[in-house]
Amino acid sequence: MNQKIKIDTVIRAGLMVLCMMLFSAVTPAVAGDTLNYRLKWLFNTSVAGDIIADTGGFFKNAGLDVSVNEGGAGKNAIKELELGYANFGVASADQVIRALEKGADVVVLAQLFQVNPMQWIYRSDQPEIKGLSDLKGRHIGVTFGGNDETIMNTLLAKAGLTSKDVRISSVRFDFTPFLKKEVDVWPVYRNSQGVILEDRLAAEGEQVKFFNPADYGVSFVANSVVTSGTMMKKHPETVKAFMTALLSAWEFAVNPANESQVLAQIKKKDKGTKDDIRQKQLKATRPLIKPDKGTKIGTIDVRAWQQTERIMVKEQQIMAPVDVTSRLVGPKKQS
Amino acid sequence: MLFRRIYQFLIVYCLGVVGLLTVKYAAGLSNYVIPGLALIFDTAHRMLAGYFLDVLNTLSVTVLGQMISIFMAFFVGIIGRKSSWAGSFIKVMAYNIQAYPIVALAPIIFILLGDGFLSRLLIASMICYFPLLLSVLGIMASPIKDIEHFYIATGRMRWQLEVKIRAFENLNKLTTVIAGSATLAMAGTIVAEFIAADQGIGYSIRIALYQSDLARILVALFSIGIIISVYQGILETVGEQMKTKWFAPKGGDLI
Numbered sequence A: 001m002n003q004k005i006k007i008d009t010v011i012r013a014g015l016m017v018l019c020m021m022l023f024s025a026v027t028p029a030v031a032g033d034t035l036n037y038r039l040k041w042l043f044n045t046s047v048a049g050d051i052i053a054d055t056g057g058f059f060k061n062a063g064l065d066v067s068v069n070e071g072g073a074g075k076n077a078i079k080e081l082e083l084g085y086a087n088f089g090v091a092s093a094d095q096v097i098r099a100l101e102k103g104a105d106v107v108v109l110a111q112l113f114q115v116n117p118m119q120w121i122y123r124s125d126q127p128e129i130k131g132l133s134d135l136k137g138r139h140i141g142v143t144f145g146g147n148d149e150t151i152m153n154t155l156l157a158k159a160g161l162t163s164k165d166v167r168i169s170s171v172r173f174d175f176t177p178f179l180k181k182e183v184d185v186w187p188v189y190r191n192s193q194g195v196i197l198e199d200r201l202a203a204e205g206e207q208v209k210f211f212n213p214a215d216y217g218v219s220f221v222a223n224s225v226v227t228s229g230t231m232m233k234k235h236p237e238t239v240k241a242f243m244t245a246l247l248s249a250w251e252f253a254v255n256p257a258n259e260s261q262v263l264a265q266i267k268k269k270d271k272g273t274k275d276d277i278r279q280k281q282l283k284a285t286r287p288l289i290k291p292d293k294g295t296k297i298g299t300i301d302v303r304a305w306q307q308t309e310r311i312m313v314k315e316q317q318i319m320a321p322v323d324v325t326s327r328l329v330g331p332k333k334q335s
Numbered sequence B: 001m002l003f004r005r006i007y008q009f010l011i012v013y014c015l016g017v018v019g020l021l022t023v024k025y026a027a028g029l030s031n032y033v034i035p036g037l038a039l040i041f042d043t044a045h046r047m048l049a050g051y052f053l054d055v056l057n058t059l060s061v062t063v064l065g066q067m068i069s070i071f072m073a074f075f076v077g078i079i080g081r082k083s084s085w086a087g088s089f090i091k092v093m094a095y096n097i098q099a100y101p102i103v104a105l106a107p108i109i110f111i112l113l114g115d116g117f118l119s120r121l122l123i124a125s126m127i128c129y130f131p132l133l134l135s136v137l138g139i140m141a142s143p144i145k146d147i148e149h150f151y152i153a154t155g156r157m158r159w160q161l162e163v164k165i166r167a168f169e170n171l172n173k174l175t176t177v178i179a180g181s182a183t184l185a186m187a188g189t190i191v192a193e194f195i196a197a198d199q200g201i202g203y204s205i206r207i208a209l210y211q212s213d214l215a216r217i218l219v220a221l222f223s224i225g226i227i228i229s230v231y232q233g234i235l236e237t238v239g240e241q242m243k244t245k246w247f248a249p250k251g252g253d254l255i
Helices: A002-025 A045-055 A077-083 A093-101 A147-158 A193-203 A229-234 A236-254 A256-269 A275-289 A302-314 B002-027 B037-079 B085-098 B102-113 B117-140 B145-153 B159-169 B171-195 B200-210 B214-247
Strands: A035-038 A066-069 A088-092 A106-111 A118-123 A139-142 A167-170 A186-189 A208-211 A223-228
Touching (some): A045 A066, A077 A088, A077 A093, A088 A093, A093 A302, A118 A193, A139 A147, A193 A208, A193 A275, B002 B214, B037 B085, B037 B200, B037 B214, B102 B117, B117 B159, B171 B214, B200 B214
Parallel strands (some): A035 A088
Antiparallel strands (some): A106 A223
């Protein structure tokens, strides 16, 4: 009998501990604790500024204790903000807009990529894509359900083309269909996969070109720094300190004068990439983050956000407008 | 049997949804993290018909993959039942290969065969083949001494008879293993579609994940659960009928 009571007590205590753990996990951290910063993807040159902010001591100098965490396919910074696992994060514009549609409390602090790195690669021996009508008859790769599908649909609609005028193929994790010339135009992140593919084909004596949707008036916003509305309201000083440190780190990271230091720091986090590729990736990242000297890193391009929202409504990615501009709280681009 | 499978699934599914909703309302989470009931119903209204077709597409590959696996498992199991050198070799090979996570080979299969039907079929077959093979080998390699002794002593034992005796005596086990392997084949097909295919429910789940849409994933899981329950129920019913037929030969009574 006594043993039964003991087991019962142990089970109850275990359940209580489990409940306490669950609820402590969903309690947002406050200033003074370690701040968690969830990136969108794995550590690589695309997140040079985020790496430098951490390893270069920018956060520390601002009096912040920040844990910069890798992202990945299953990671979603906005969900983590809400669950209290992260205080800041990087999310793409479509993630922000989808989250707002479903009632998430998220605000945009800075737009990291001024130019969307999502572009299409094609071989130079193919007819050059000088206008959108040149897409006609091409075999184009898209990730169904991904950003690139939405962007390509918009481009085709803009050109007055339908899906019958082109051949669309589903893109998967490897480049084999493009390397085997089964698909002509392949979506890549210009500053990461784009560099790798360009290098690989150059080794085979092939040259490539990139097709950038922004050149044809489709500016679909990519990665931005986000936090929760609650964090913004309750700890504005922490948010300000975090953003100042982060954007200073990005300024440092894209400055060509600091290249060797920056590459050395990236190498510590991204050991799987070759040195020359990392260098080319950093070179390709600079104009996407800071297209010209006058651009302040992190500036929010409100028009591009509005266009992204319009595209998503038109493509039925969201059912109704969400007024995304009301959630853009960082410094905005002067039109 | 069929209805028992379905309502068992419905109970588990509803408990899962209730659990999610409890967390949602306890922690005050938005529909983006955990969708509310209204959003789940709205998504189901829009997506359920399409997802059912996707699951049927997946099921068609599953059934074919499972049939190939069953055929292969019996073929190899019958050859490997002997305690000869070849039989021992097959058994050791099967035990060692099944220990390897077959899913890890999926990327290689997709690179070599592309993302069409063949890749899905191969992965589905491979995932349910090895567990099936081990069971069939185990059954076929265990003599039913009481019965077999009579045929051996009278010189009437042939390999076909030996296989029949062992299958008959282990019919319950075989039926359970085959019905269970349906889940494995389905899981294999879904994994294949999730990784790289451009059809089927795994592919639809991948798209929903891209868009962080848990409501769609819940609807997809519902479709998968209902259809796999029906399929397993049918397999079990067929197994029961086979048993009844075997145990009651023409003109005879049930034993």
